[in-house]
Amino acid sequence: MTETVAERAQSDSAVPVSPERLIYFSDAVIAIAITLLALELPVPTGSVHGNHGVLEFLREHSAEYLAFLISFTAVAMQWMAHHRLFRYATGLVGGVIQANLVWLLMIVVMPFTTKMLTSEADGFQVQFSMYAADQALAALCLVLAFTALRRRGLLRANTPPGAITETLDWMTTVIVVFTISIPIAFMTHWASLSWIFLPVVRSAIRFARRAASTA
Template identity: 65%
Template sequence: MSTHDTTTEPAEPAESAERIAPASPERLIYFSDAVVAIAITLLALELPVPGAEAHGDSGVQHFLREHLTEYVAFLVSFVAIAMQWMLHQRVFRYVSGLSGGAIRWNLLWLLLIVVTPFTTKLLTSEADAFRIQFIAYAAGQALTSLAFRLTVADLRRSGLLRPNAPRSVIAETLAWADATIVTFTVSIPRRAGHALGVPVLGAAAADAEDPAPRHLTGRGRPATTPRAAPTRNQPPTHGT
């Protein structure tokens, strides 16, 4: 009686023979919603509240007027984060899967969302560097919209938007993101380079016209070297 070798090699997993299915977007959507909610909560926690030093109605009113800037900044940042969340959910309702690039860009988007409470507090702090404070806030908002736009671009490039996704909705959403990028970018002060210690074009041109070194005094005026007063009846000097 002959024996036959019935040993067979293990079958390859189906994933190696077929294309691995993209990750489901539901977990990333839920995670993003939670992070956005936490960021808005952090914004509210930073709001100044009257303490024992505010006596009576007039004291509370004075405190609220004194911190009006912080309250306005809170509202602006709340609207900015809410708008980012609205744009996110408008696109991700039509997402069928996730690519590695889309996940990474989305995580960067969430990082910038979480940083918004910090840049808001920095903007309204008592530091005497408003130009740098404003640049940090405006750059953070512009980069947040840019990260979202790169997320959508990766989804479109990977073909992970559903076929029934309305083109008008996607185009309108990207237009809003582009408008945010442009608005906050152009709002950065023109002399931002000086705030960061980088000479800008205008300053370079001024230095080119006046090559003499400038030693600034306390108020920014060029320091002048006192000239020697002319002396009367000074005998001429003769070479030897």
């Protein structure tokens, strides 16, 4: 019987493919996203005069520089988590590829959400929520991608459990903290301070995981 297009697509998606091309492609997208972050940084123009003027300009735009550092750190951590997880992949299937592509989408729009976060527009709640949701969704996509890898048995036999659990704990922490910060933004403009609790929440998640494994 002649195989239909849908059946052929489903069959192809069930066959693991090499992860190298996806990893290289992801690295290139990460590099572009970081470059775009830097290009959005404000620089003094010809209307700024003298050392005092430059220092005053830098002070006035300190929020943009801080947002850049936060986003750069977030992208760098996402990249390290991606490498730490996918280095043990022996193949890829459709679900993993789709989750990785959505993850790249979240990374690519991060320069935009970073700029939105520091925009002079008077819509803090929406601006903040877009940025926090971007961070949380990016981490969620990595968790979903790696969960699919484990479920399909596409991990090397020598995959160290500690490296995997530590990375997934951190991604879960990012999801929890940035998601919780969204409703906080509707109560105070200092919602970003909740992000300093990332290490505390990570420790709590790690403790809960260990307690569950020994129960």
